[in-house]
Amino acid sequence: MPITPDLIARTGLRLLNEVGLDGLTMRMLAKELDVQAPTLYWHVKNKHELLDLMAGLIVAEASDGVEAPGRNETWQQWIAGLARRMRDAMLRYRDGARVAAGSYSTGPSIGRTFELVLRTLTDAGFSTTEAARAFPAVLHYVVGFTIEQQARTGENYEGPNPYAQKMTIDETRYPLTASVTKELYALDSDDNFEYGLHIVLAGIEAVRQKAVP
Template identity: 45%
Template sequence: MDNRKTPKLDKRQAVDTSLRLLNEVGLDGLTLRAIARELNVQAPALYWHFKNKRELLDEMATEMSRRMFAQGRLPEDAGWQERLLAANRSLRAALLRYRDGAKVFSGSRFTGTEHAVHMEETLRALVDAGFTPGQAVRATTTAYFFTLGFVTEEQGVEPLPGERREGFDIEERAARLADFPLSAAAGADLFQDYEEGFEEGLRLVVAGIGARYGIS
């Protein structure tokens, strides 16, 4: 008779393994069964910590945010524009560390409260600059949604930095759309130089927020 006990499964270990496996198989391939196999446990063992894959994704997104926030904080006197720019640059960098990182993050519910420290600082900076609390929320979420959407599209072309999906050859696309010269030329801006495109887009969003609310 085999009296060996099932190894105790640590929740943090399961999340760390899931994030590592995500880079190998992507979101579609990240199943509870695959994670259990990687951990050398039976799949039901995961259900002690996660009722379903959605709960696992929430924990993964929470851990991604923890790692992002661990990179450091801005000085207390940083202005609202600086905070929005820095926060969304950090968010993009964090998402790009994982295959399908933006899809994991999008719509997730953070299970901790660490993110609230940074959220409070950013909202406070905007309110102190003259935004109403509601305007501050709208401003921060607009920039956040831009970043999530941008990285989702970016990872659709380059799942990981330096890895490019087939079907996004700029010259082939331009030849195929030769009858639509502006659309053909747009490919050079749409499907490459993502760093430059993100930076320009983010600055447009931040400038638009300031213009909309009349706050510099």
């Protein structure tokens, strides 16, 4: 099989699950492809570009095969589905959110999906401007949530993950925090993601200028 930037990025993504982002090296990637490390630099400018390619693959995985909303599907349901796809794609790889966040990514399926988002929202009565400003808010929430989830879940600490330490809270100084500790530490459940997503979607609805009857 010939070595291509795409194959390199795909292999990098696979290795991510074994060694994490900080453990991923060009040499290891080369060995996985039965090639010497400098060979990679003929296909890829540098590691940063490789990470951008990996980010692009993650986003592409999320947006691949996305279809316009069904007849009985509200825009909220459809956008929520897209947000979940995005989160799932990032969760599929260790440190996936850190890789995907703020990396330059382009590609046919991404452009197509974005166009679909705009069309769905304008069909629902939003102006294109509203749509173009509201959708990134969803993405930013998704990325922020997932980065934190993976930081908490991940194995990036050699010793015990400090997140996992049972934080003892001074009940007299911080009574509310103490009373709510349970909710805070069941936080990696999908429920909290859905809760926040629901907030953002409800916010988009609430903020909309009701120009359409």
